[in-house]
Amino acid sequence: MQIHFTKLSGAGNDFIVIDNRNQSVHLSTAQINAMCTRRTGIGADGLILIEPSQRFDFSMNYYNADGLPGSMCGNGGRCAVYFAHSTGVPSADQGRYSFEANGNRYEAEITGHETVRLHMLDPEDFRNAVAIEGFSCHYVNTGSPHVVIYIDNRKLEDLDVYGFGKAIRLRSDVFPEGTNVNFLEITAPDSISLRTFERGVEDETLACGTGAVAAALMSFRLGKVSSSTVKVNVRSGDTLEVAFSEDLNSVTLTGPAKIIYRGIAEVQNDGL
Numbered sequence: 719m720q721i722h723f724t725k726l727s728g729a730g731n732d733f734i735v736i737d738n739r740n741q742s743v744h745l746s747t748a749q750i751n752a753m754c755t756r757r758t759g760i761g762a763d764g765l766i767l768i769e770p771s772q773r774f775d776f777s778m779n780y781y782n783a784d785g786l787p788g789s790m791c792g793n794g795g796r797c798a799v800y801f802a803h804s805t806g807v808p809s810a811d812q813g814r815y816s817f818e819a820n821g822n823r824y825e826a827e828i829t830g831h832e833t834v835r836l837h838m839l840d841p842e843d844f845r846n847a848v849a850i851e852g853f854s855c856h857y858v859n860t861g862s863p864h865v866v867i868y869i870d871n872r873k874l875e876d877l878d879v880y881g882f883g884k885a886i887r888l889r890s891d892v893f894p895e896g897t898n899v900n901f902l903e904i905t906a907p908d909s910i911s912l913r914t915f916e917r918g919v920e921d922e923t924l925a926c927g928t929g930a931v932a933a934a935l936m937s938f939r940l941g942k943v944s945s946s947t948v949k950v951n952v953r954s955g956d957t958l959e960v961a962f963s964e965d966l967n968s969v970t971l972t973g974p975a976k977i978i979y980r981g982i983a984e985v986q987n988d989g990l
């Protein structure tokens with residue numbers, strides 16, 4: 719079966735996006751995993767199906783690279799909106815899209831050349847300083863579950879994000895559903911540097927949108943940054959901007975979303 723797709727990058731978090739508004743594409747877990755596998759497939763952190771919605775401009779169905787449905791993907795949401803904009807998916811409000819993902823409504827707008835601002839859900843379930851694997855782990859759900867760790871006495875660039883991230887992600891006694899794990903350094907009163915191990919990719923990614931939101935909100939909550947607009951420098955070298963009200967609501971995530979290429983994949987019954 720041949721599938722037309724578009725590859726997008728949201729600050730280095732990369733996605734295969736498929737326009738499935740006619741609902742002709744049905745992919746299994748194994749097929750999505752094969753398409754997302756680097757070297758033998760197209761390669762991506764996740765796959766997004768753009769599907770019809772009764773109530774909004776479209777529905778975003780997001781799958782992690784392991785082929786399983788993911789929780790909210792902030793960079794994926796921004797890429798889905800950039801894809802919709804560049805593909806001519808109609809929107810009820812010019813220049814602004816509404817879509818559903820994981821049963822929630824999201825809104826986003828194109829704010830400049832290859833730049834998308836996404837309005838996020840209010841954060842939930844803050845937990846402070848739980849000791850796990852030798853780290854003081856803060857936790858918040860920003861649409862996806864995130865551990866936030868300040869690596870005060872080490873260098874972020876030298877940190878074993880894969881090893882430490884995986885060990886914490888696999889602590890099912892603390893996180894029965896798993897978690898994404900973020901390591902960060904405060905670099906100024908309004909900026910941080912961030913590296914993220916992602917659940918479902920099971921590796922470090924070059925950026926994570928809901929992780930950037932978790933890191934910015936947690937840092938403001940703990941008094942580690944003083945600005946409610948925080949620049950988050952991610953592994954790709956890009957910068958995401960997280961803005962919020964002082965009570966940590968009305969959160970937006972803004973940053974680059976780019977089309978890398980369009981292609982046709984030959985998908986076998988059991989994968990590529």
Ligand SMILES: N[C@@H](CCC[C@H](N)C(=O)O)C(=O)O
Pocket residue numbers: 731782787788789790791792793794862863897898916917918919925926927928929
């Ligand atoms: N990269 C994403 C987060 C995607 C969801 C996550 N991997 C999960 O299911 O836990 C982002 O940009 O937010």
